[in-house]
Amino acid sequence: MFRSASVRLAALYTAAFALSVVALGAATLFTIRAALERQFDDRIYAEALALAQEFRTEGLSGVVQAVGERDRTPGALDYGLEGPRGEAVAGRLAGAHAPLGWSNLPPPHGGGEAVHLFTIQLPEGYRLEVGDVDSRNDAVERTVIVGFGWAFAGVVVLGMLGGYGLGYGVHRRLAAMTGAAEAIIDGDFARRIPVRGSHDDLDRLALTFNRMLDRIATLMESLRQVSTDIAHDLRTPLTRLRQRLEASRGIRSGAEQDAVTASALDDLDAILDTFAALLRIAQIEGGARRAAFRTVDLARLAETVVQDFAPSAEDAGQRLRLRADDPVTVEGDRELLTQMLVNLVENALRHAGSQAQVEVGVERLARGAVVSVRDDGPGVPPAERERVFDRFYRLERSRSTPGSGLGLALVAAVARLHGAVVSLADAAPGLDVRVAFDVRGPRNIGVSQSVGHLPVN
Numbered sequence: 001m002f003r004s005a006s007v008r009l010a011a012l013y014t015a016a017f018a019l020s021v022v023a024l025g026a027a028t029l030f031t032i033r034a035a036l037e038r039q040f041d042d043r044i045y046a047e048a049l050a051l052a053q054e055f056r057t058e059g060l061s062g063v064v065q066a067v068g069e070r071d072r073t074p075g076a077l078d079y080g081l082e083g084p085r086g087e088a089v090a091g092r093l094a095g096a097h098a099p100l101g102w103s104n105l106p107p108p109h110g111g112g113e114a115v116h117l118f119t120i121q122l123p124e125g126y127r128l129e130v131g132d133v134d135s136r137n138d139a140v141e142r143t144v145i146v147g148f149g150w151a152f153a154g155v156v157v158l159g160m161l162g163g164y165g166l167g168y169g170v171h172r173r174l175a176a177m178t179g180a181a182e183a184i185i186d187g188d189f190a191r192r193i194p195v196r197g198s199h200d201d202l203d204r205l206a207l208t209f210n211r212m213l214d215r216i217a218t219l220m221e222s223l224r225q226v227s228t229d230i231a232h233d234l235r236t237p238l239t240r241l242r243q244r245l246e247a248s249r250g251i252r253s254g255a256e257q258d259a260v261t262a263s264a265l266d267d268l269d270a271i272l273d274t275f276a277a278l279l280r281i282a283q284i285e286g287g288a289r290r291a292a293f294r295t296v297d298l299a300r301l302a303e304t305v306v307q308d309f310a311p312s313a314e315d316a317g318q319r320l321r322l323r324a325d326d327p328v329t330v331e332g333d334r335e336l337l338t339q340m341l342v343n344l345v346e347n348a349l350r351h352a353g354s355q356a357q358v359e360v361g362v363e364r365l366a367r368g369a370v371v372s373v374r375d376d377g378p379g380v381p382p383a384e385r386e387r388v389f390d391r392f393y394r395l396e397r398s399r400s401t402p403g404s405g406l407g408l409a410l411v412a413a414v415a416r417l418h419g420a421v422v423s424l425a426d427a428a429p430g431l432d433v434r435v436a437f438d439v440r441g442p443r444n445i446g447v448s449q450s451v452g453h454l455p456v457n
Contacts, residue, residue, distance in 0.1 A: 014159025021155050025148030032144055036137045040116070041102070047077055048120045048130040055122050063128070064090045077132045078115060084125030093117065093129045105131065173202050177209070189217050241267040296334045298371055299324040299362045305341045306360050309349065317354045320345070324362035328369045330437050332418045340414040343407040344373040344433055352377030352430065369437045376430040388424070411435070 055063045067079045067090040080093025088094030096105055098119045105115040117131025176194050183191040192213060193206040241264055248260040306322045313320040341360070348358045352375035361372040380388060388408050415422045415435050425432040 010159065010162055010164075014156060014162075017155050017159060018152055021148060021152045025145070025152070028148065029141060029144050033137065033141060036140055040132065040137060041118075044077065044116070044118045044130050044132060048118050048128060051079075051128055051130070052120055052122055055126070055128070060089075060124075060126070063122075067091045077130055078117070080117075080129035082127045082129070086127075089126070091129070093131060096129055098129055100127075170202070177206065184213065189213075189220060237267050237271055241271075292333045292335075293331050294334065295329050296332050296337055297327040297329050298337070298369055299326045299328045301334065301338055302341060302360050302362045302371065305338065305345055309342075309345050313349055313358070316349070318349060318352070319357045320349070320360070321357075322360050322362075324360075325364040328362050328364045330369055330418070333414075336414045336417065340411050340435070341371065341373075343411050344435075347407050348373050348375040348377070348431070348433075351375075356430075367438065370434055371437075372432060372434045374427050374430065374432045376427065379426060379429060379431040380424060382426075 051063055051066060054066055058066075063081060067081055070076045070079055071091060078093050079091035080096055081089040081091050082094055082097070083089050086095075086097055093105070093115070096117070098105060098117055100119050100121060102116075102118055105117055107114050113133040115131040116134055117129050119127060119129045122128050173196075180191050180193045192210045195203050195206045195210070197203065244260050244264050244267070248257060248264075251257050251260060302324055303322055306320055310320050345358065345360065349356070352358060357376050359372075359374045361370070361374065363370045363372070411433075412422055418437060420435050420437045423434050423436070425434065
């Protein structure tokens, strides 16, 4: 704990406050000393002027009487009255022979204290001396020094106790974080950093780490699921491929050998396509393609995709049409957005059935854009709409149709890369897949008149 940053910070603040107390004490002592010296001098000077005035009004006897009375008063000043020839007349300071004005009388050899005095000239050659010992000011100064000494000691002690308490509390919380991290390193991915609910910096840090751990746990679960799905979904084509190759060993006919080889190559191509799709999804989810973002017109992109698929759809007895605002622009990767729309259109045409009608829509909204692909096929049950975006997941009725179950997973990955949200809704009948882009900034959305429904033949 004594090596922790919090204790060092508390020690630094304690030292700063202690130095502040020392500086404040020195400044206070200097100020008090100056004020006491002025007050000390003012009192002596005022007393000397008062006795001089009394000499003028009451004469010598009056001053002698006043000095005698003051000498008998405890805590009074020291006085001395000397005659014209320097002889002592009255008072303890008589015979000091101090010069006129301010002077300091050293302590006598027998002991005592130094006296700070003021000497004034009286009429008829008399001299009056008024003073006091310096120890009175020294006592006040010692009191101030002792007070600030205790304050200094209190600051140091309280700073040490506060630093220890702060360091202990922070150390416990950091130890909890470290323990959670060590547990996670050891494989306990369900462990989370405790949160006290104080909403302080450490709580916010713990919440951030917990969100990061939740994300890591999700990715690890996704990786585990992908590994399981790969092992499960590729086992069948690999087993079929091995069986065909095993069977080809006994074939003597060249035509049959060519047919088996062609079938095996088709299986290999399907396997390679699956791995290519997985690698593409991983690349998209890694965010590496974000650097290729440019302004893309979704309306023109959708028009191109619809024109490419319209002939094959017409041959299958299906109808594909476009409904788009023109233009609708977003910042994105044109190739990935094209792949996303191709997958949605292929998915709709493949599963909607013959005589199906598929509509591709591109709408411009106030703060975004929506791309939708709507069909009138059997749709997707509500309970399975979230799972269709998982890798290799396929509806039971779709397992007999070609495909790897990665199309919508790639759509979801492209949408996340572009900050878009994919949703499925019931088209009554059929399925409506919508990709909503949240566009920030007026330059990302084009503005023009809607061109309505554009059938594409």
